[in-house]
Amino acid sequence: VQLYRNTYQARQGGKIGITNNCDWHEPLTPDPLDVGAAMRENDHMLGWFAEPIYGDFGDYPESMRRLLGDRLPKFTAEQRALLKGSADFFGLNHYGSSWIANSDIPGDANTYAAYSFAGLPVAQSTWLHAV
Template structure:
Protein backbone atom coordinates (compact mmCIF):
# COMPACT_ATOMS: atom_id res chain seq x y z
CA UNK A 1 0.00 0.00 0.00
CA UNK A 2 0.99 3.60 -0.53
CA UNK A 3 1.10 4.28 3.21
CA UNK A 4 3.64 1.50 3.77
CA UNK A 5 5.78 2.58 0.81
CA UNK A 6 5.95 6.21 1.96
CA UNK A 7 6.65 5.28 5.53
CA UNK A 8 9.51 2.96 4.57
CA UNK A 9 11.04 5.18 1.89
CA UNK A 10 10.53 8.58 3.52
CA UNK A 11 9.75 7.89 7.16
CA UNK A 12 6.53 9.84 6.71
CA UNK A 13 3.13 9.59 8.29
CA UNK A 14 -0.23 10.04 6.57
CA UNK A 15 -3.29 11.32 8.33
CA UNK A 16 -6.23 13.62 8.21
CA UNK A 17 -7.17 16.52 10.45
CA UNK A 18 -10.72 17.82 10.25
CA UNK A 19 -12.03 21.13 11.52
CA UNK A 20 -15.49 20.53 12.86
CA UNK A 21 -18.38 22.20 14.59
CA UNK A 22 -20.18 19.66 16.77
CA UNK A 23 -23.94 19.70 16.32
CA UNK A 24 -26.10 19.80 19.44
CA UNK A 25 -29.89 19.28 19.44
CA UNK A 26 -31.88 22.44 20.11
CA UNK A 27 -34.20 20.49 22.41
CA UNK A 28 -34.61 17.02 23.85
CA UNK A 29 -37.34 16.32 21.30
CA UNK A 30 -36.69 13.11 19.39
CA UNK A 31 -36.74 14.95 16.06
CA UNK A 32 -34.05 17.42 17.18
CA UNK A 33 -31.86 14.67 18.67
CA UNK A 34 -32.02 12.75 15.39
CA UNK A 35 -31.39 15.95 13.42
CA UNK A 36 -28.20 16.57 15.42
CA UNK A 37 -27.01 13.02 14.71
CA UNK A 38 -27.68 13.50 10.99
CA UNK A 39 -25.95 16.88 11.04
CA UNK A 40 -22.85 15.33 12.64
CA UNK A 41 -22.91 12.64 9.96
CA UNK A 42 -23.09 15.26 7.20
CA UNK A 43 -20.55 17.64 8.78
CA UNK A 44 -18.04 15.15 10.23
CA UNK A 45 -18.91 11.59 9.26
CA UNK A 46 -18.89 12.41 5.56
CA UNK A 47 -15.09 12.71 5.75
CA UNK A 48 -14.22 10.55 8.77
CA UNK A 49 -16.38 7.47 8.20
CA UNK A 50 -14.82 6.42 4.87
CA UNK A 51 -11.30 6.33 6.35
CA UNK A 52 -12.39 4.66 9.59
CA UNK A 53 -15.23 2.36 8.43
CA UNK A 54 -14.77 2.22 4.64
CA UNK A 55 -18.07 3.87 3.75
CA UNK A 56 -20.23 6.94 4.22
CA UNK A 57 -22.58 7.21 7.23
CA UNK A 58 -25.78 5.21 6.74
CA UNK A 59 -27.91 8.34 7.19
CA UNK A 60 -26.15 9.93 4.20
CA UNK A 61 -26.56 6.79 2.13
CA UNK A 62 -30.27 6.71 2.95
CA UNK A 63 -30.97 10.41 2.33
CA UNK A 64 -28.66 11.21 -0.59
CA UNK A 65 -29.17 7.87 -2.35
CA UNK A 66 -27.88 7.69 -5.93
CA UNK A 67 -26.23 11.12 -5.81
CA UNK A 68 -23.72 9.85 -3.24
CA UNK A 69 -20.80 8.06 -4.89
CA UNK A 70 -20.40 4.39 -4.03
CA UNK A 71 -17.17 2.78 -2.93
CA UNK A 72 -16.30 -0.55 -4.49
CA UNK A 73 -15.35 -3.30 -2.02
CA UNK A 74 -11.71 -2.80 -3.01
CA UNK A 75 -11.92 0.99 -2.46
CA UNK A 76 -13.51 0.43 0.96
CA UNK A 77 -10.66 -1.88 1.98
CA UNK A 78 -8.06 0.64 0.79
CA UNK A 79 -9.75 3.52 2.63
CA UNK A 80 -10.48 1.74 5.91
CA UNK A 81 -7.60 2.39 8.29
CA UNK A 82 -5.54 4.22 5.66
CA UNK A 83 -4.03 6.65 8.15
CA UNK A 84 -1.31 6.82 10.73
CA UNK A 85 -3.04 9.53 12.75
CA UNK A 86 -6.40 11.27 13.03
CA UNK A 87 -6.73 14.86 14.14
CA UNK A 88 -9.72 17.00 15.04
CA UNK A 89 -9.79 20.77 15.38
CA UNK A 90 -12.82 21.51 17.50
CA UNK A 91 -13.62 25.08 18.42
CA UNK A 92 -17.36 25.40 18.87
CA UNK A 93 -20.72 23.73 18.69
CA UNK A 94 -23.91 24.73 16.89
CA UNK A 95 -27.54 24.15 17.76
CA UNK A 96 -29.51 22.11 15.26
CA UNK A 97 -33.19 21.48 14.77
CA UNK A 98 -35.14 19.17 12.50
CA UNK A 99 -36.03 20.44 9.03
CA UNK A 100 -38.54 18.72 6.79
CA UNK A 101 -37.43 16.78 3.73
CA UNK A 102 -36.96 18.93 0.63
CA UNK A 103 -37.10 17.56 -2.90
CA UNK A 104 -34.41 20.06 -3.96
CA UNK A 105 -31.78 17.39 -3.42
CA UNK A 106 -28.73 19.44 -2.54
CA UNK A 107 -26.13 19.58 0.21
CA UNK A 108 -27.94 22.22 2.24
CA UNK A 109 -31.22 20.25 2.42
CA UNK A 110 -30.26 16.55 2.18
CA UNK A 111 -29.66 16.05 5.90
CA UNK A 112 -33.09 17.35 6.97
CA UNK A 113 -31.60 19.62 9.63
CA UNK A 114 -31.21 23.34 10.14
CA UNK A 115 -28.19 24.92 11.83
CA UNK A 116 -29.30 27.83 13.94
CA UNK A 117 -27.30 31.04 13.82
CA UNK A 118 -28.83 32.31 17.05
CA UNK A 119 -30.30 30.55 20.04
CA UNK A 120 -33.85 31.76 20.65
Protein backbone atom coordinates in the same frame (compact mmCIF):
# COMPACT_ATOMS: atom_id res chain seq x y z
CA VAL B 1 -1.71 5.83 0.90
CA GLN B 2 -0.74 2.49 -0.59
CA LEU B 3 2.05 4.06 -2.68
CA TYR B 4 3.47 5.90 0.32
CA ARG B 5 3.30 2.89 2.63
CA ASN B 6 4.86 0.52 0.07
CA THR B 7 7.53 2.86 -1.29
CA TYR B 8 8.52 5.55 1.21
CA GLN B 9 7.22 5.00 4.73
CA ALA B 10 9.88 2.56 5.94
CA ARG B 11 12.67 4.90 4.83
CA GLN B 12 11.02 8.17 5.88
CA GLY B 13 9.17 7.01 8.98
CA GLY B 14 6.19 9.18 8.14
CA LYS B 15 2.61 8.89 9.27
CA ILE B 16 -0.57 9.38 7.28
CA GLY B 17 -3.59 11.20 8.61
CA ILE B 18 -6.31 13.66 7.81
CA THR B 19 -7.41 16.79 9.60
CA ASN B 20 -11.02 17.87 9.32
CA ASN B 21 -12.51 21.26 10.01
CA CYS B 22 -15.77 20.52 11.76
CA ASP B 23 -18.04 22.33 14.13
CA TRP B 24 -20.02 20.18 16.53
CA HIS B 25 -23.81 20.10 16.53
CA GLU B 26 -26.08 19.49 19.51
CA PRO B 27 -29.86 19.00 19.39
CA LEU B 28 -31.87 22.15 20.06
CA THR B 29 -34.28 20.14 22.21
CA PRO B 30 -34.38 16.57 23.61
CA ASP B 31 -37.04 15.73 21.01
CA PRO B 32 -35.90 12.57 19.15
CA LEU B 33 -36.33 14.41 15.84
CA ASP B 34 -33.85 17.09 16.93
CA VAL B 35 -31.47 14.47 18.34
CA GLY B 36 -31.57 12.68 14.98
CA ALA B 37 -31.05 15.96 13.15
CA ALA B 38 -27.91 16.73 15.18
CA MET B 39 -26.57 13.25 14.46
CA ARG B 40 -27.28 13.66 10.73
CA GLU B 41 -25.59 17.06 10.67
CA ASN B 42 -22.49 15.63 12.37
CA ASP B 43 -22.51 12.76 9.88
CA HIS B 44 -22.67 15.24 6.99
CA MET B 45 -19.95 17.49 8.36
CA LEU B 46 -17.53 15.00 9.94
CA GLY B 47 -18.62 11.47 9.11
CA TRP B 48 -18.54 12.20 5.38
CA PHE B 49 -14.74 12.28 5.55
CA ALA B 50 -13.96 10.27 8.68
CA GLU B 51 -16.33 7.31 8.49
CA PRO B 52 -14.82 5.74 5.34
CA ILE B 53 -11.37 5.76 6.98
CA TYR B 54 -12.07 5.24 10.69
CA GLY B 55 -15.43 3.42 10.59
CA ASP B 56 -16.10 -0.28 10.54
CA PHE B 57 -17.05 -0.61 6.87
CA GLY B 58 -14.93 1.79 4.79
CA ASP B 59 -18.04 3.62 3.64
CA TYR B 60 -20.00 6.81 4.17
CA PRO B 61 -22.29 7.08 7.21
CA GLU B 62 -25.53 5.16 6.82
CA SER B 63 -27.59 8.33 7.29
CA MET B 64 -25.88 9.93 4.30
CA ARG B 65 -26.32 6.83 2.13
CA ARG B 66 -30.01 6.71 3.04
CA LEU B 67 -30.72 10.43 2.52
CA LEU B 68 -28.54 11.07 -0.53
CA GLY B 69 -29.10 7.78 -2.33
CA ASP B 70 -27.65 7.72 -5.84
CA ARG B 71 -26.27 11.27 -5.53
CA LEU B 72 -23.57 9.92 -3.20
CA PRO B 73 -20.75 8.16 -5.06
CA LYS B 74 -20.53 4.44 -4.32
CA PHE B 75 -17.26 2.83 -3.25
CA THR B 76 -16.35 -0.52 -4.71
CA ALA B 77 -15.45 -3.35 -2.33
CA GLU B 78 -11.79 -2.79 -3.22
CA GLN B 79 -12.03 0.95 -2.50
CA ARG B 80 -13.74 0.31 0.85
CA ALA B 81 -10.96 -2.11 1.83
CA LEU B 82 -8.30 0.45 0.86
CA LEU B 83 -10.04 3.27 2.76
CA LYS B 84 -10.82 1.42 5.99
CA GLY B 85 -8.03 1.99 8.49
CA SER B 86 -5.84 3.82 5.96
CA ALA B 87 -4.78 6.63 8.31
CA ASP B 88 -2.48 6.53 11.32
CA PHE B 89 -4.03 9.50 13.11
CA PHE B 90 -6.96 11.89 13.03
CA GLY B 91 -6.76 15.63 13.46
CA LEU B 92 -9.69 17.95 14.15
CA ASN B 93 -9.92 21.71 13.75
CA HIS B 94 -12.86 22.74 15.90
CA TYR B 95 -13.94 26.35 16.21
CA GLY B 96 -17.47 26.23 17.51
CA SER B 97 -20.72 24.42 18.00
CA SER B 98 -24.35 25.05 17.22
CA TRP B 99 -27.79 23.83 18.10
CA ILE B 100 -29.56 21.87 15.39
CA ALA B 101 -33.26 21.23 14.90
CA ASN B 102 -35.08 18.89 12.58
CA SER B 103 -36.57 20.46 9.48
CA ASP B 104 -39.33 19.27 7.19
CA ILE B 105 -37.93 21.43 4.40
CA PRO B 106 -36.23 19.14 1.90
CA GLY B 107 -32.47 19.24 2.03
CA ASP B 108 -29.50 16.95 2.26
CA ALA B 109 -29.55 16.66 6.05
CA ASN B 110 -33.09 17.94 6.78
CA THR B 111 -31.72 20.19 9.53
CA TYR B 112 -31.27 23.82 10.31
CA ALA B 113 -28.90 25.58 12.66
CA ALA B 114 -30.28 27.60 15.56
CA TYR B 115 -27.95 30.25 16.89
CA SER B 116 -30.01 31.45 19.81
CA PHE B 117 -31.24 29.33 22.65
CA ALA B 118 -33.33 30.29 25.69
CA GLY B 119 -32.41 33.94 25.33
CA LEU B 120 -28.68 33.34 25.76
CA PRO B 121 -26.54 36.03 24.12
CA VAL B 122 -24.61 35.12 21.00
CA ALA B 123 -21.66 36.68 19.21
CA GLN B 124 -22.22 39.10 16.34
CA SER B 125 -20.26 36.86 13.93
CA THR B 126 -22.44 33.88 13.08
CA TRP B 127 -19.46 31.49 13.05
CA LEU B 128 -18.91 32.36 16.72
CA HIS B 129 -22.45 31.41 17.77
CA ALA B 130 -21.64 28.59 20.14
CA VAL B 131 -23.35 26.10 22.39
